[in-house]
Amino acid sequence: MEPGWSWNGSHSSQTTHSTELQSSQPPAGTPNRTLLQGRDEQLARAEVGVLAAILLVATAGNLAVLLAVCRPGRKLSRMHLFVLHLALSDLGVALFQVLPQMLWEVTYRFAGPDLLCRAVKYLQVLSMFASTYTLMAMTLDRYVAVCHPLRTLRQPGRQPCAMVGAAWLLSCLLSTPQLFIFSLREVRPGSGVLDCWADFGYPWGARAYITWTTLCIFLLPVGILTACYSLICREICKNLKGKTQSCAPVTGGLLAASPSAPCCSQKGSQCPSGQPSRVSSVRTISRAKIRTVKMTFVIVVAYVACWAPFFSMQMWSVWDEDAPDDESADAAFTITMLLASLSSCCNPCIYMFFSGRPLQDAARCLALWGCPPSAPRRQGSAG
Numbered sequence: 001m002e003p004g005w006s007w008n009g010s011h012s013s014q015t016t017h018s019t020e021l022q023s024s025q026p027p028a029g030t031p032n033r034t035l036l037q038g039r040d041e042q043l044a045r046a047e048v049g050v051l052a053a054i055l056l057v058a059t060a061g062n063l064a065v066l067l068a069v070c071r072p073g074r075k076l077s078r079m080h081l082f083v084l085h086l087a088l089s090d091l092g093v094a095l096f097q098v099l100p101q102m103l104w105e106v107t108y109r110f111a112g113p114d115l116l117c118r119a120v121k122y123l124q125v126l127s128m129f130a131s132t133y134t135l136m137a138m139t140l141d142r143y144v145a146v147c148h149p150l151r152t153l154r155q156p157g158r159q160p161c162a163m164v165g166a167a168w169l170l171s172c173l174l175s176t177p178q179l180f181i182f183s184l185r186e187v188r189p190g191s192g193v194l195d196c197w198a199d200f201g202y203p204w205g206a207r208a209y210i211t212w213t214t215l216c217i218f219l220l221p222v223g224i225l226t227a228c229y230s231l232i233c234r235e236i237c238k239n240l241k242g243k244t245q246s247c248a249p250v251t252g253g254l255l256a257a258s259p260s261a262p263c264c265s266q267k268g269s270q271c272p273s274g275q276p277s278r279v280s281s282v283r284t285i286s287r288a289k290i291r292t293v294k295m296t297f298v299i300v301v302a303y304v305a306c307w308a309p310f311f312s313m314q315m316w317s318v319w320d321e322d323a324p325d326d327e328s329a330d331a332a333f334t335i336t337m338l339l340a341s342l343s344s345c346c347n348p349c350i351y352m353f354f355s356g357r358p359l360q361d362a363a364r365c366l367a368l369w370g371c372p373p374s375a376p377r378r379q380g381s382a383g
């Protein structure tokens with residue numbers, strides 16, 4: 001039950017779909033109605049309920065984040081820009097992936113024309129790509145802010161906009177195969193029962209496509225995220241080590257300057273050389289950056305935790321010829337699919353936890369929408 005590329009109301013692997021499309025006619029006397037009864041109705045009802053809850057929480061949470069970030073009179077920082085687009089992509093997951101899947105579970109077979117079938121499949125994967133690549137762009141921005149802070153001073157507004165634009169452009173391009181793979185077709189030749197199914201054309205097509213999608217949406221981004229956070233942690237540890245070595249406590253509570261790294265005892269003061277104290281820089285500038293790094297890291301951990309079981313099941317289903325295809329496998333695919341959908345619910349909750357007062361900001365935004373904005377309170381820098 002692959003979201004985006006093979007959600008079909010009940011679990012069956014891509015290989016099974018291709019086999020069914022090429023199978024012979026059903027035995028004489030077998031009614032077409034039997035083709036509509038090949039799922040666990042109790043599991044389907046539970047899935048509809050969980051999907052409805054996920055849809056409600058994800059939509060409300062991401063709308064609250066959008067209202068908080070886009071508050072009238074508030075200037076978007078670099079981090080706010082990425083949070084804005086991450087919330088937009090997660091809202092897309094809720095509206096274009098979870099909602100169609102919930103309706104599909106209700107009808108069992110896809111109820112719509114061929115054009116709608118292709119559009120739904122395209123938007124399902126587009127939202128997945130956009131959410132993943134926006135998160136990757138956010139992490140890359142935190143890497144630049146922490147490890148190469150001087151680069152953020154050069155055209156500070158254009159760089160994050162370019163990264164966000166590249167994330168959306170790549171998402172649109174990499175989702176285009178969905179338009180050609182999926183179409184409205186008979187589940188079995190001559191049955192008269194239509195569904196939105198994939199046709200890969202070759203026996204190895206499903207394996208190649210799922211492997212490619214797993215690589216682009218999960219494995220490659222996780223590798224980049226891991227590398228970025230390894231470098232970020234290394235830089236933070238280096239800064240903390242430099243901070244402790246710059247000033248050392250002595251008897252009487254005074255601070256003695258290290259011969260190799262002189263500094264000043266007062267925050268925000270100047271060193272004898274006329275340059276700002278390194279301790280001051282670490283304790284003021286880096287504190288906001290470290291907070292946003294922590295937030296992004298938690299979002300990444302939630303992303304990996306939600307999607308790792310799902311992609312593991314997908315790869316297992318196409319690479320292991322002995323993978324089970326029964327009710328137990330159906331339940332396992334359903335559980336991993338629902339777990340993956342939780343990612344769009346986790347991100348707004350994480351942002352609310354780290355930002356402090358997003359619900360108050362959202363309420364204030366609703367109250368001030370369309371009215372002249374008052375003087376905004378000074379907000380701490382988000383990097």
